[in-house]
Amino acid sequence: MGCGKGGFTLALAQRYPEHLVLASDVMMGRLKLLEKKKQRRKLDNLELLRASNLALASFQLPPRSIDRIHLLCPDPWPKRHHRVKRLVCTDFVTRLTRILKPDGVVHLATDSAPYFDNWLEIFAHFPAFRAAPAAIADIADLKTDFELQWTAQGIPVRHLAYRLQG
Ligand SMILES: C[S@@+](CC[C@H](N)C(=O)[O-])C[C@H]1O[C@@H](n2cnc3c(N)ncnc32)[C@H](O)[C@@H]1O
Numbered sequence: 001m002g003c004g005k006g007g008f009t010l011a012l013a014q015r016y017p018e019h020l021v022l023a024s025d026v027m028m029g030r031l032k033l034l035e036k037k038k039q040r041r042k043l044d045n046l047e048l049l050r051a052s053n054l055a056l057a058s059f060q061l062p063p064r065s066i067d068r069i070h071l072l073c074p075d076p077w078p079k080r081h082h083r084v085k086r087l088v089c090t091d092f093v094t095r096l097t098r099i100l101k102p103d104g105v106v107h108l109a110t111d112s113a114p115y116f117d118n119w120l121e122i123f124a125h126f127p128a129f130r131a132a133p134a135a136i137a138d139i140a141d142l143k144t145d146f147e148l149q150w151t152a153q154g155i156p157v158r159h160l161a162y163r164l165q166g
Pocket of ligand 1: 073
């Protein structure tokens with residue numbers, strides 16, 4: 001969700017050719033460039049969607065259809081008066097429970113310490129989600145374009161993973 005330039009997406013699709021990877025973003029320009037890279041690498045298991053994260057989670061994806069969601073470096077909206085624009089909130093997490101398969105995993109990452117702490121508080125309200133760091137161990141080496149940018153500047157990016165109890 002919010003794949004951006006798609007470095008992580010391409011690596012994920014390459015690593016798991018037997019899985020369908022859906023990559024979405026609202027920016028058509030980014031998706032067009034990613035489509036070219038996908039064609040060059042012949043990644044038949046990668047599909048690109050122009051869609052908003054909220055629409056995908058709310059009604060565009062079928063219920064219980066997704067094994068693992070990656071929401072990596074979403075805009076943190078650091079200014080206090082912009083916080084209402086943040087995607088991750090209890091309402092959004094409720095919508096994620098609609099599209100995840102039982103035992104499905106949501107993987108989040110951010111460079112923003114306040115946003116990260118906020119995620120911990122939000123997920124604490126969902127007993128159906130259990131912290132599951134091992135659920136993303138297989139992709140710990142795959143970094144998004146934003147994560148590479150932040151870490152090159154010495155800014156840590158922290159990851160969370162939660163499994164929806166089946
Ligand atoms: C900070 S960038 C991170 C991109 C990528 N995940 C990464 O880590 O390199 C946030 C991305 O989310 C996309 N985005 C912002 N709001 C969105 C929304 N409501 N639905 C889907 N994508 C969105 C932006 O277009 C942008 O590509």
